[in-house]
Amino acid sequence: MKQLLLITTFLLTCLAGSGQEIYSCKGPKISFFSSAPMEDISAVSDRGVSAINIKTKAIYFKVHMNSFQFKKALMQEHFNENYVESEKFPFAEYKGKYAEDVDFSKNGTYPVNVEGTLNLHGVERSYKGKGTITVRDGKFNVNSKFNVTVADHKIKIPTLVVKNIAEVVEVTVNADYQPVTK
Amino acid sequence: MLQIRMLTALLLVAPAVMAQDDLSKMFGKDSVSRQPVIATFKSTRVINAQSNETLKKGELDFRVAHRFGDLAGGDGGAKTFFGMDNSSDIRIAFEYGITDRLMVGVSRAKGSGNFSQLYEALGKFKILQQTTDNSMPLGVTVFGNAVVTSMKSSTEEPDASYFDKFSSRMTYTGQIILSRKFGNILSLAVLPTYIHRNRVVFMDQNDMFAVGVGGRLRFSKRLALVVDYFLPFREQASKDYFEGRGTKFYNPLGVGLEIETGGHVFSVNFTNTTAILENQFIPETTSTWKEGQFRWGFNISRRFSLGGK
Numbered sequence: 148m149k150q151l152l153l154i155t156t157f158l159l160t161c162l163a164g165s166g167q168e169i170y171s172c173k174g175p176k177i178s179f180f181s182s183a184p185m186e187d188i189s190a191v192s193d194r195g196v197s198a199i200n201i202k203t204k205a206i207y208f209k210v211h212m213n214s215f216q217f218k219k220a221l222m223q224e225h226f227n228e229n230y231v232e233s234e235k236f237p238f239a240e241y242k243g244k245y246a247e248d249v250d251f252s253k254n255g256t257y258p259v260n261v262e263g264t265l266n267l268h269g270v271e272r273s274y275k276g277k278g279t280i281t282v283r284d285g286k287f288n289v290n291s292k293f294n295v296t297v298a299d300h301k302i303k304i305p306t307l308v309v310k311n312i313a314e315v316v317e318v319t320v321n322a323d324y325q326p327v328t329k
Numbered sequence: 330m331l332q333i334r335m336l337t338a339l340l341l342v343a344p345a346v347m348a349q350d351d352l353s354k355m356f357g358k359d360s361v362s363r364q365p366v367i368a369t370f371k372s373t374r375v376i377n378a379q380s381n382e383t384l385k386k387g388e389l390d391f392r393v394a395h396r397f398g399d400l401a402g403g404d405g406g407a408k409t410f411f412g413m414d415n416s417s418d419i420r421i422a423f424e425y426g427i428t429d430r431l432m433v434g435v436s437r438a439k440g441s442g443n444f445s446q447l448y449e450a451l452g453k454f455k456i457l458q459q460t461t462d463n464s465m466p467l468g469v470t471v472f473g474n475a476v477v478t479s480m481k482s483s484t485e486e487p488d489a490s491y492f493d494k495f496s497s498r499m500t501y502t503g504q505i506i507l508s509r510k511f512g513n514i515l516s517l518a519v520l521p522t523y524i525h526r527n528r529v530v531f532m533d534q535n536d537m538f539a540v541g542v543g544g545r546l547r548f549s550k551r552l553a554l555v556v557d558y559f560l561p562f563r564e565q566a567s568k569d570y571f572e573g574r575g576t577k578f579y580n581p582l583g584v585g586l587e588i589e590t591g592g593h594v595f596s597v598n599f600t601n602t603t604a605i606l607e608n609q610f611i612p613e614t615t616s617t618w619k620e621g622q623f624r625w626g627f628n629i630s631r632r633f634s635l636g637g638k
Contacts, residue, residue, distance in 0.1 A: 171355065196355075196356045198355050207355075211364070213364045218634070219634040220384075220385030220429075221385070221591075221632050227367055228367060228368045228550075229550045235513070237364075242352075242353070305550070305551070327355075
């Protein structure tokens with residue numbers, strides 16, 4: 148029985164220990180921009196969620212498509228209704244990993260290579276990209292930019308409005324992480 | 330001892346599971362799954378009926394609606410190019426979104442019925458929005474307008490257009506729009522309506538209730554079938570009186586195709602009613618589909634975003 152107790156205690160400590168490896172961000176700033184002959188399109192969401200496990204180097208992002216705010220209300224409606232079909236595919240989800248070793252105990256800016264899978268519009272695509280991790284006093288910031296080709300995710304643009312919408316969209320991610328406290 | 334062994338096994342597995350564990354599990358089902366349902370209808374009108382939709386904050390909607398003359402019957406056919414030579418009603422409107430839920434507007438309509446030369450002021454407010462998780466299964470929107478005629482007063486006192494005082498020129502609509510989008514294809518609206526006309530002819534009704542239904546069936550991303558229908562509750566005595574004098578009232582029915590292209594929503598429709606405003610087409614429709622008294626019409630809506638968010 149004593150052993151059991153010991154093991155249980157160890158188990159609990161172990162769980163708590165693994166918790167400190169995980170850092171999360173509520174409300175990463177995810178934006179996209181595209182330049183088309185007729186008009187530039189940009190939208191931003193700060194209602195997503197993200198987490199990073201600094202031991203396994205795993206990165207995770209999830210954002211509700213409905214939460215992207217556009218300058219024009221009608222554009223936002225078209226984006227959700229006709230292009231990304233938010234009712235059918237409510238979320239975009241990213242699961243990836245960064246390659247480099249980052250010393251999270253030392254302040255500084257670390258460039259990293261990131262590789263992962265983006266699920267957008269129900270279609271998974273793998274992406275490779277670059278980003279930076281900026282460590283400051285036990286917290287850190289992640290910044291990354293990558294290009295998404297809308298056709299890769301089976302997002303159809305009708306010929307009628309092809310001049311209004313770009314085929315490649317630049318996505319920018321900026322998130323501040325804090326350790327997860329249980 | 331077995332217990333301990335099992336626990337040890339669990340202990341060894343647990344961190345491994347934790348390490349491999351999907352970070353996605355941290356967030357699970359979060360609050361963002363409840364969202365208002367968008368694009369129940371593509372425009373603030375179905376055809377003649379209001380839809381649950383309002384303009385978004387800072388949006389200006391320039392609307393033109395046109396109803397031609399009778400397509401067939403005594404006044405239609407080839408000699409009027411199937412009604413195209415005549416216009417029974419024309420409405421030009423500017424409508425504006427004050428918030429994402431409240432819109433106001435002004436319009437000028439030719440008018441068809443007792444009055445012509447109409448000016449309308451309107452307001453529409455979304456009280457409740459249907460949500461994607463069905464915690465709110467219906468949308469509830471209210472609409473109201475006040476319409477004044479600027480036509481010259483008749484000199485004959487029994488006429489509806491004999492205006493002894495300014496208030497005789499006014500008519501009003503009050504309406505509740507209950508709406509629901511079923512999946513991605515079908516949207517329906519039910520519209521309990523109250524019309525008040527300050528001045529009517531003998532045996533007509535100042536107050537009239539009606540119930541309307543509107544629907545939209547999506548064929549593709551850009552094309553939809555739209556239908557609306559109203560059932561006005563006119564008293565039998567009033568119906569009989571007017572029928573005795575050769576005027577029969579009919580229920581307005583509209584059927585149309587709605588095409589959306591970016592900022593434009595365009596609908597081509599057929600209606601038996603000649604008028605465009607609720608204040609007239611609900612109580613004063615005297616034309617029927619059966620005698621060729623239906624017409625081509627179109628609605629055009631062009632939305633502009635004024636200022637950013």
